[in-house]
Amino acid sequence: MDFQAVIDSLPRYAEPLLVTITVTVASAALALLVAFALGLMTSSKHLAVRTPARVFVEFIRGSSVVVQLFWFAFAMPVILGIQFDYLILAGIIALGLNYGAYSSEVVRGAIAAVPKGQLEASLAVNFTPFQRLRLVVLPQAWPEMIPSLSSFAIMLLKASALVSLIGVFDITGIARIIGGANGGANQLPHLALILVVYFVLAWLIWTGMRALERKAKRGVGINTRLPKTRAVAPPEEGANAAGGVL
Template sequence: MDLQAVVDSLPRYGEPLLTTIVVTVASAAFALVVAFALGLMTSSKHLAIRTPARAFVEFIRGSSAVVQLFWFAFAMPVLLGIQFDYLIAAGIIALGLNYGAYSSEVVRGAIAAVPKGQLEAATALNLTPLQKMRLVVLPQAWPEMIPSLCAFAIMLLKASALVSIIGVMDITALAGLIGSQAGQDRLVHYSVVLVMYFILAWLIWTGMRALERKAKRGLGVDVKPVKGRLAPEVAAGGVR
């Protein structure tokens, strides 16, 4: 193995790395929209709204993400005449729908966890259903969603490598391509990609943790206890 050849090939990861980031960010944004839409619909008391949403969620979760990628990239243009100008768009939509369907259960569960007393108080204040959701339910449910959404975002980052199977050149595809060339080592290049994914995952985790702390501070919850300081009850001599 020629180490200099490996080092010289590293700049070639620039554009594929950008592709991986774009696919991850765009898919995550689309998945968040899908998750909230489906989560709110499956939380509805109306059967006509809840049933189609539940059927769609179970269908998406019950089918393979790989098959969904092939469907949007190759089957849809033939069967429905819908052609994407860029295959990356098909990848973003497929991954966004897939992880949006999974994340919708996070949204539904967080909404269901809001105490009923809060809703009763909102009703007593004569708030409309939209006002209840915007002013009472979502501000309390959102911080509870963030840890699970963070996990799904990291899973989505790793799943972004699947776009390589429909012809999109990301860092995983490039590692295999360069690693198969003379003077290169595929194991080394896959190790480089492994480090890249780790750094991107760490950035997602850090950003989501900061978002969670901000959301909880908005509710008056301190998520970073002060070290070396007793709880107020203990400092006062115990709970009475």
């Protein structure tokens, strides 16, 4: 293994690192938007609102993110007769929708977990349904969502590596290119390097989300001491995943 070669090639990682971060952050933002939209819709008492959202969530969750990525990149443009100027967009949409659908179950679960007495008190002071959502339900549900959402954010970071398969040059893509240039043997140190980079990024996300959680809990006057470790709930678990803190 030639570590000097890896060190020499570090500058070439700068832009791909930005791509990895962009894909992760942009699809996380999309996922959050989708999660709240679908989570609120699936919490609705109106069947006409709930059903399409439910179907969409099951449709996305039932299939594979890898297949969805290829589908959005190469099949959807053909079927809809559109063209992605940048494949990174296909990646962001596929990852954002997929993790948004999973996270919507977290949103739904956390909303459902707001005690009934809070809804009754909201009615007793005559809040409109929208005021109830904005002033009471969401501020209380939000801190409960963060642990599960942070697991999903880390999964999303990991899944961002998949965009290299559709030809986007993130750090995984560039590691394979640089390493592959002089035969397979040179790939190993590069792959090892990016494994460490991903681990550090995951740690940053985890640390940031914990700080966010502490802040959010303080906002509802909850004891801010968090458990040191927590089990990750499987993405399939749906509503139960809202209880990510074990």
